[in-house]
Amino acid sequence: MERNNGMSGNGNNRNEAIHVLTPLTRDLAPEVHRIAGEAPPLDVYPLHVYAIILRDFGRTCMAAVAVAETAGFVTGYLAGDRSDRYFLWQIGVGMAFRRRGIGGLLLASTLSLAREAGAREIFATVDPENEPSLLLFSRQGFKPRPGLFGDPVVDGGGLPLAGNHYRTGNNQVIMHRPLP
Ligand SMILES: CC(C)(COP(=O)(O)OP(=O)(O)OC[C@H]1O[C@@H](n2cnc3c(N)ncnc32)[C@H](O)[C@@H]1OP(=O)(O)O)[C@@H](O)C(=O)NCCC(=O)NCCS
Numbered sequence: 001m002e003r004n005n006g007m008s009g010n011g012n013n014r015n016e017a018i019h020v021l022t023p024l025t026r027d028l029a030p031e032v033h034r035i036a037g038e039a040p041p042l043d044v045y046p047l048h049v050y051a052i053i054l055r056d057f058g059r060t061c062m063a064a065v066a067v068a069e070t071a072g073f074v075t076g077y078l079a080g081d082r083s084d085r086y087f088l089w090q091i092g093v094g095m096a097f098r099r100r101g102i103g104g105l106l107l108a109s110t111l112s113l114a115r116e117a118g119a120r121e122i123f124a125t126v127d128p129e130n131e132p133s134l135l136l137f138s139r140q141g142f143k144p145r146p147g148l149f150g151d152p153v154v155d156g157g158g159l160p161l162a163g164n165h166y167r168t169g170n171n172q173v174i175m176h177r178p179l180p
Contacts, residue, residue, distance in 0.1 A: 017066075017067065018064050018065070018066055018071060018100075018102060018105065019064070019065045020062055020063070020064055020065075020105060020106065020109045021062060021063045021064075021065050022059075022060075022061065022062035022063075022109075022113060023058040023059045023060075023061065023062075024054045024058040024061040024062065024063055024073075025054060025058055026051045026054050026055050026058075028054060028063060028070065028073075029047060029048075029050040029051040029054050030047060031063070031070040031073070032050045032054070032063070032070070032073045032075065033045075033047045033050045034070075034094075035070065035071075035072060035073055035092045035093070035094045036050070036073075036090060036092050038092070038094050038095050039092035039093065039094070039095075041127055041129075041130055042090055042092050043090075050075070053075050053077075053089070054075075056077075057075070057076070057077040059117070060076050060077050060078060060086065060113060060114065060117055061073070061074060061075045061076060061077075062074050062106060062109060062110065062113060064093070064097075064102045064105060064106050066097070069094075070094075071093060071094055071097040071102055072091070072092060072093035072094060072097060072102045072103065072106055073090070073091070073092055073106070074088060074090070074091045074106050074107070074109075074110050075088075075089045075090045076088040076089050076090075076110065076114070077089065078114075078117055078118065078119060083118055083119075084118060084119055084120040084121065085119060085120070085121050085122070085123070086110075086114035086117065086119035086121070086122040086123075086179075087122075087123060087124070088107075088110060088122060088123070088124040089124075091103060091106060091107065091110075091124070091133075091136075093106075103136050104136065104139070104140070107136060107137070107140050108140060110122070111140070111179060114179060115179045119179055120178065120179050120180075121176065121177070121178050121179055122142075122176070122177055122179055123142075123145070123148065123174055123175060123176040123177075124137060124142070124174075124175050125162075125165060125166070125172040125173070125174055125175075126172065126173045126174075126175050127170070127172070127173070128156045128159055128161055128171060128172070128173050134173060134175070137175040138175070140177070141177045142175040142176060142177045143175070143176060143177065144159060144160050144161075144173050144174060144175060144176070145174050145175075145176035146160040146161055146162040146163075146173075146174055147162075148162070148174050148176060149162065149165065149174070151163050151164065151165050152164075154171050156171060156173070159173060161173055162174050
């Protein structure tokens with residue numbers, strides 16, 4: 001199914017129309033894996049992890065597709081014990097497609113997708129150093145909610161962080177917004 005399409009690209013000598021595609025099937029796992037590899041600081045999981053995510057949660061994932069190429073993706077799912085809460089697991093845009101509004105298009109489309117799937121709130125965890133991502137989320141109404149999971153709140157130079165959220169020793173920004 002294609003949805004929310006009709007955006008034209010205009011940079012990097014590319015002029016493809018960009019379409020948002022959902023649900024995603026396992027066939028797209030190599031494309032999603034490839035773009036994750038181009039999109040540090042995303043963690044790049046083994047290919048089969050993306051195949052599992054798309055097999056089990058493809059209904060709540062999406063890709064931005066140029067005419068002949070996958071330009072970006074979002075993976076996410078309704079949290080198992082909170083079906084009204086969508087977790088945006090990863091969002092990434094391929095290097096050649098950056099700063100053309102594709103990340104913004106994917107995020108806006110994810111808000112609609114999550115709402116239609118029954119979520120009433122959405123969140124993502126972001127590295128506090130990841131300024132582009134923090135701006136992307138805050139421009140679409142996300143705000144830090146460091147206490148969402150009961151982690152100790154740590155001051156990150158004015159940015160409230162969830163302390164040691166993933167037990168890796170790193171603090172995270174939990175970017176959250178309601179879905180009215
Ligand atoms: C974050 C990311 C998805 C943005 O994708 P994109 O298609 O380039 O983003 P857009 O062109 O739609 O930009 C939307 C907004 O994000 C912010 N933004 C995006 N890239 C930025 C950058 N390099 N520097 C500053 N702000 C940036 C801006 O606020 C921008 O709005 P503006 O252009 O009106 O100022 C992309 O940079 C990426 O894949 N990064 C690596 C992976 C990653 O960090 N994912 C998020 C992990 S939680």
